[in-house]
Amino acid sequence: MRKGEQTRAAILDAALDLASRDGLEGLTIGLLAERMQMSKSGVFAHFGSREDLQVEVVREYHRRFEDEVFFPSLREARGLPRLRAMMNRWMEKRIQEVTTGCIYISGAVEYDDRAASAVREQLVHSVSMWRDALLRAIRQSKDEGHLKADTDPQLMLFELYSFTLGLHHDARFLHLPEAVQLTRDALEKTFTSYQTPGSNGGAPSSAGNSESISPNASVNPDPSPAATLTSHHTDSR
Amino acid sequence: MRKGEQTRAAILDAALDLASRDGLEGLTIGLLAERMQMSKSGVFAHFGSREDLQVEVVREYHRRFEDEVFFPSLREARGLPRLRAMMNRWMEKRIQEVTTGCIYISGAVEYDDRAASAVREQLVHSVSMWRDALLRAIRQSKDEGHLKADTDPQLMLFELYSFTLGLHHDARFLHLPEAVQLTRDALEKTFTSYQTPGSNGGAPSSAGNSESISPNASVNPDPSPAATLTSHHTDSR
Numbered sequence: 439m440r441k442g443e444q445t446r447a448a449i450l451d452a453a454l455d456l457a458s459r460d461g462l463e464g465l466t467i468g469l470l471a472e473r474m475q476m477s478k479s480g481v482f483a484h485f486g487s488r489e490d491l492q493v494e495v496v497r498e499y500h501r502r503f504e505d506e507v508f509f510p511s512l513r514e515a516r517g518l519p520r521l522r523a524m525m526n527r528w529m530e531k532r533i534q535e536v537t538t539g540c541i542y543i544s545g546a547v548e549y550d551d552r553a554a555s556a557v558r559e560q561l562v563h564s565v566s567m568w569r570d571a572l573l574r575a576i577r578q579s580k581d582e583g584h585l586k587a588d589t590d591p592q593l594m595l596f597e598l599y600s601f602t603l604g605l606h607h608d609a610r611f612l613h614l615p616e617a618v619q620l621t622r623d624a625l626e627k628t629f630t631s632y633q634t635p636g637s638n639g640g641a642p643s644s645a646g647n648s649e650s651i652s653p654n655a656s657v658n659p660d661p662s663p664a665a666t667l668t669s670h671h672t673d674s675r
Numbered sequence: 676m677r678k679g680e681q682t683r684a685a686i687l688d689a690a691l692d693l694a695s696r697d698g699l700e701g702l703t704i705g706l707l708a709e710r711m712q713m714s715k716s717g718v719f720a721h722f723g724s725r726e727d728l729q730v731e732v733v734r735e736y737h738r739r740f741e742d743e744v745f746f747p748s749l750r751e752a753r754g755l756p757r758l759r760a761m762m763n764r765w766m767e768k769r770i771q772e773v774t775t776g777c778i779y780i781s782g783a784v785e786y787d788d789r790a791a792s793a794v795r796e797q798l799v800h801s802v803s804m805w806r807d808a809l810l811r812a813i814r815q816s817k818d819e820g821h822l823k824a825d826t827d828p829q830l831m832l833f834e835l836y837s838f839t840l841g842l843h844h845d846a847r848f849l850h851l852p853e854a855v856q857l858t859r860d861a862l863e864k865t866f867t868s869y870q871t872p873g874s875n876g877g878a879p880s881s882a883g884n885s886e887s888i889s890p891n892a893s894v895n896p897d898p899s900p901a902a903t904l905t906s907h908h909t910d911s912r
Contacts, residue, residue, distance in 0.1 A: 604837030611783040
């Protein structure tokens with residue numbers, strides 16, 4: 439990495455940190471310059487405008503989210519094991535974010551009533567890609583026979599997504615010590631309600647269900663074009 | 676109402692409006708003075724400080740919430756009919772707030788990482804009172820035999836609360852047209868999962884279950900001290 443790229447990456451890292459703490463709207467070039475011990479014009483040299491910077495912060499968060507939550511989950515068998523892995527990793531990330539904040543959640547509130555903007559667009563795009571990935575995993579779990587044939591994928595997605603919002607709310611705003619356990623219980627109750635009787639696709643007791651994974655499995659072993667968060671997906675119910 | 680009280684009420688009304696739109700932290704005396712076509716000192720004459728004003732806005736929102744959601748629900752029979760009424764009215768309010776915003780939700784994000792402050796304290800207090808009221812209604816539904824004996828009230832509260840967060844997120848941030856229907860479906864699924872088989876306490880088909888309510892029923896017919904949102908309640912699981 440060249441010097442200029444290193445500096446840009448360091449600025450982006452600090453910006454993500456500030457935006458997680460204060461929200462994307464709390465992110466200013468002045469604050470960032472102070473944190474980086476740089477001049478404002480030095481920051482501007484790497485990001486043309488405050489809005490460009492905000493958009494890049496959302497993109498950077500999304501890249502890290504894919505690396506931490508999505509790609510590692512693709513190592514699990516298609517269907518319920520993969521869906522459960524996605525939810526588990528997402529929960530782990532949410533638990534970390536109880537102290538640092540999450541720009542998807544704060545952004546969803548900051549930009550819920552704002553006119554169209556590049557930042558809002560990027561946020562909605564990133565959140566929607568993750569939701570589409572979850573929806574695909576739910577549909578694949580039906581196809582594999584792990585979930586009942588009458589499972590409504592949109593309803594299941596609504597339940598799963600709402601519980602992670604509830605976790606963030608209860609842990610970060612109300613400081614409830616039982617928030618994590620309640621979230622686990624609620625997620626498990628939802629999985630159980632949709633699971634095909636007798637199917638044990640990826641239930642907690644079957645952890646280590648890795649017969650299809652070689653030690654050298656690549657990060658993204660699924661060759662289908664639908665296997666990346668960034669693919670497009672028709673979101674029909 | 677005297678002139679001074681009228682002016683104070685009008686300022687509070689405008690302040691609640693601004694805070695719903697821009698968040699409590701977006702509420703400034705300057706913006707409010709402009710909206711009211713008053714001087715800043717005129718506003719300060721009614722509210723000693725910006726923080727006092729913010730706290731009063733949270734209190735005012737809470738009073739309206741009680742009037743619109745909580746007190747009318749107490750007219751329903753104790754147990755599941757009352758719990759369902761609380762959730763239905765809350766959902767109606769949330770649907771209205773898709774356009775106006777909700778200071779409980781935006782406040783939960785604005786103040787999630789802030790040091791203790793009078794505003795944060797009032798927000799947590801108001802939200803907790805509503806959650807305690809829901810918890811009481813869940814426990815009463817168990818006592819009445821409407822919900823199964825092994826119902827975990829905290830888990831049920833977590834589910835119900837998360838779905839209203841999900842409604843706000845999906846409708847207001849993502850603009851999903853199916854958000855309201857998904858929320859109804861998720862709530863109904865939760866009620867059904869806890870309901871005692873054979874019990875029909877307040878299911879949608881039994882609307883008008885009002886044999887215990889006279890036309891002159893007072894707003895708050897429940898004489899128990901636990902019947903107001905403002906009562907204290909030990910929140911042990």
